Amino acid sequence: MRRSLAVRIVLASLVSGVIGAIIALGFVGRVINDAVTSQLAPLLVLRYDAAARRNCQAQPATWSMRGWLIQSLQGYAYDARTGRSANPAAPPLRRELVDSLGPEPRAIQVDPRGAGSVGTLVLRTGDPAPCEIVQLTWRNPAGEQRVGRVVVGSGIASALFASALGLFVIVLPLVRRIRRLSAAASRVGEPEGYAVRGSRPPGDELDALADVLDRAHERIRNDAALLGDQREALERHLARIAHDLRTPLTSLQIALEYAADLSSESAVKHAVAGALRDSVYIAGLTHNLRLASKLRSGWSPTDDVAAIDLSELVARIVGRAQILARRRQIDLGLSLPDEAVRITCNAVAVEQALANVIDNAVAYNDPHGHVAVVLTARGSDFELEVRDDGPGIDPTDLPRLGQATFRSDEARERDPRGSGLGLAITFEVCNRIGWTLAFTSLEPRGLLVQIRGSG
Numbered sequence: 001m002r003r004s005l006a007v008r009i010v011l012a013s014l015v016s017g018v019i020g021a022i023i024a025l026g027f028v029g030r031v032i033n034d035a036v037t038s039q040l041a042p043l044l045v046l047r048y049d050a051a052a053r054r055n056c057q058a059q060p061a062t063w064s065m066r067g068w069l070i071q072s073l074q075g076y077a078y079d080a081r082t083g084r085s086a087n088p089a090a091p092p093l094r095r096e097l098v099d100s101l102g103p104e105p106r107a108i109q110v111d112p113r114g115a116g117s118v119g120t121l122v123l124r125t126g127d128p129a130p131c132e133i134v135q136l137t138w139r140n141p142a143g144e145q146r147v148g149r150v151v152v153g154s155g156i157a158s159a160l161f162a163s164a165l166g167l168f169v170i171v172l173p174l175v176r177r178i179r180r181l182s183a184a185a186s187r188v189g190e191p192e193g194y195a196v197r198g199s200r201p202p203g204d205e206l207d208a209l210a211d212v213l214d215r216a217h218e219r220i221r222n223d224a225a226l227l228g229d230q231r232e233a234l235e236r237h238l239a240r241i242a243h244d245l246r247t248p249l250t251s252l253q254i255a256l257e258y259a260a261d262l263s264s265e266s267a268v269k270h271a272v273a274g275a276l277r278d279s280v281y282i283a284g285l286t287h288n289l290r291l292a293s294k295l296r297s298g299w300s301p302t303d304d305v306a307a308i309d310l311s312e313l314v315a316r317i318v319g320r321a322q323i324l325a326r327r328r329q330i331d332l333g334l335s336l337p338d339e340a341v342r343i344t345c346n347a348v349a350v351e352q353a354l355a356n357v358i359d360n361a362v363a364y365n366d367p368h369g370h371v372a373v374v375l376t377a378r379g380s381d382f383e384l385e386v387r388d389d390g391p392g393i394d395p396t397d398l399p400r401l402g403q404a405t406f407r408s409d410e411a412r413e414r415d416p417r418g419s420g421l422g423l424a425i426t427f428e429v430c431n432r433i434g435w436t437l438a439f440t441s442l443e444p445r446g447l448l449v450q451i452r453g454s455g
Contacts (some may be wrong), residue, residue, distance in 0.1 A: 002202065002449065003354060013283065014421070019161065027122070033171055044120050047065065048065075048123065048125060048134060052065075052178055053125070053127055053131065056077045056127070056130075056131040056134075057127065057128075057131055057388070058085035060077055060085075060087065060130045060131060061086045061087055062087060062132070063076075063077055063086075063087060063131075064076050064087060064089070064090075065136065067444045071166070072138050072139040073136060073137070073138040074091075074136070074137050074138070074430065075134055075135065075136040075137075076090035076091070076092045076134070076135055077090075077125075077130060077131040077132075077133065077134055078098075078130070078132065078133040078135060079129040079130045079133070080098065080124075080129065080132035080133050081129065081132075083095055083098070084130075085130070088128045090135075090238070091135075091290060093122075093133065093135055093185070094120050094122060095137065096134070097109045097111060097120060097122045097135075097180065098122055098133055101122060101124050102124070103124075104124070104126075105125065105126025105301070106123070106124065106125075106126065107120070107123070107124040108122070108123050108124075109122050111415070112233065114222075118137050118138070118139055119135070119138050120137050121135070121136045121137075122134070122135050122136075123136070125134075130379060165386065174206075175176070176177055177206050178206070178403055180195065181210060181213065183195070183211070184213055184217075185213055188216055188217045188220060189217060189220035189221065189224065191221075194217050201339065202364065231293075231297050232297075234293060234346075235293050235294055235297065238289060238290040238293050239290055241286065241290075242286045242287055242289075242290045244284075245283070245286050246259075248284040249279055249282060249286075250283075252279045256272050256275050256276040256279060257276060257323055257326075258329070259272050267277075272326040272327075273328065276323070276327055277327075277328075277363065280323070280324050280359065281364070284355065284356065284359055284422065285357075285421075287352050288356065288421050288422055288425050289421075291348075291349060291352050291429075292421060292425055295425070295428055295429075295432075300432050301345055301349035301350065301353075301429050301432055301433050302346070302347040302432065303346060303435060304346050305344050305345050305346055306345075306346075306347060307342055307343070307344050308342075308343060308344075308345070308347045309340045309341060309342060310341040310342070310343050310350075310382060310384075310455075311336045311337065311341050311345065311375060312339055312340075312374065313350065313351055313354070314334070314336065314354060314373065314375050315334065315336065315385065317351060317354055317355045317358050318332060318334045318358060318373055320355070321355075321358050321359055321362050322329060324359075324362055324363065325362050325371070328362070328365070328367050328378055329367050330362055330367065330368070330369050330370070330371060331369070331370045331371070332362060332371045333370070333371070333372045333373065334373045334374075335373070335374040335375065336375050337375060337376060339377060339379045340374065341377045341382050341455065342455045343382070343453070343454075343455040344455065349429050350429065350433075352425065352429075353425060353426040353429035353430065354426070354451070356422035356423060356425060356426045356433075357386050357423070357426055357449050357451070358371075358373060358386055358420070359422070360422060360423070361386050361387075361388040361390070361428060361447070361449070362388075364390055365388050365389070365390035366390055366391070369388065369389050369390055370388065370389050371386070371387070371388045372385070372386075372387045372388075373385070373386050374387070378455050379453065380454055381453070381454045381455075382452070382453060382454070382455065383397070383450060383451070384450070384451040384452075385449070385450050386448070386449040387442070387446065387447075387448045387449075388446050388447055389442070389445060389446040390445065390446060391445060391446065392441050392442060392445050392446050392447045393439065393441055393447055394441070395441045398439045398440075398441065401423055401427075401439050428453060430453070433453065434453065434454070435451055435452060435453030436451070436452045437450075437451055437452070438450045438451075438452075
């Protein structure tokens with residue numbers, strides 16, 4: 001509680017007010033004293049001249065000084081020994097002021113603001129009794145107005161002082177702390193850059209807020225670590241599944257192709273061809289799921305790279321696609337450049353991305369259709385074209401190709417399975433490597449897929 005911001009602000013305000021009041025009172029007293037001492041006292045000494053002395057000595061019972069300089073001014077003569085005035089209208093003599101007078105003539109003592117806001121001035125004249133002491137009292141409206149101005153000015157000065165004190169004692173340190181909290185809040189949960197407050201004794205409200213941010217940061221980092229461990233475990237699980245399914249799916253495809261060759265009945269051949277198509281789909285889906293999981297976790301196909309021959313990679317993909325193409329009586333052609341096309345990338349990711357495009361061209365084409373895969377090299381650049389004469393894609397749907405949730409109506413009619421994950425993965429892999437992927441509808445029918453990149 002002692003370090004509460006509210007308490008500190010109140011204490012600073014009280015201290016500022018007290019200091020301001022002291023400053024104001026000091027200014028007021030000093031101004032009044034200086035004004036009376038420097039202006040009124042010398043004039044009184046000059047006013048009590050030889051004529052005034054003679055009048056005082058001659059008629060002490062009626063002598064006085066009235067209305068001189070100030071309308072409310074009254075002056076009377078007193079006996080220094082008895083402290084009494086011969087004039088019955090004279091007020092009591094201020095003995096404490098007389099006692100503080102020096103012994104020399106013309107000595108003056110001033111009390112600018114006495115009881116009842118009445119100022120008093122005493123003068124030792126050097127004359128014999130009953131005119132040894134002259135006491136002057138007054139109520140000065142002009143002086144009060146000046147005092148009022150001084151009070152107002154000193155109040156403004158004290159307010160400015162209080163503002164400056166609050167600025168340096170409270171506001172500026174508070175702003176610095178809030179800026180630090182803002183910088184820390186903007187990096188809550190990030191692996192690096194968060195300034196942890198650490199273990200400290202309880203403080204004020206901002207320290208309590210900093211503790212909340214610390215706990216939130218720690219909780220987010222713990223949750224992120226847990227999710228990271230779970231993601232890595234899922235990736236390892238998917239990798240094991242893909243690896244374990246690779247061999248049996250390949251064996252299944254070979255067996256189905258062999259069974260189709262042995263059977264002479266068209267119904268059996270059709271059923272086997274459908275089973276073969278399903279096995280190819282399951283194999284591609286398994287590999288796509290594994291690659292999608294890695295891409296979502298932040299992995300890039302530019303990691304774990306190696307120099308590979310793109311021509312060999314494309315030939316291997318087309319070789320696998322020939323199994324399904326033969327059963328669907330689709331002519332799958334391949335054209336490769338004479339020289340090797342060297343690229344540096346992650347071979348597994350690129351192979352799956354290209355396989356998605358070539359397998360789609362075969363899987364979604366009509367029986368007895370044609371698919372052409374052409375790889376050309378232009379220096380260090382290459383272009384891969386996959387052209388088919390199938391139903392194609394409506395031109396209005398082309399911009400949405402590559403979205404994981406999009407499949408054209410024609411594709412859904414031909415095969416209700418899948419969600420467009422394959423092309424989405426191809427688009428993501430090409431984008432992260434720096435390749436371009438383009439789709440073009442052909443006339444009168446068909447689709448052209450072009451992938452351009454550099455080794």
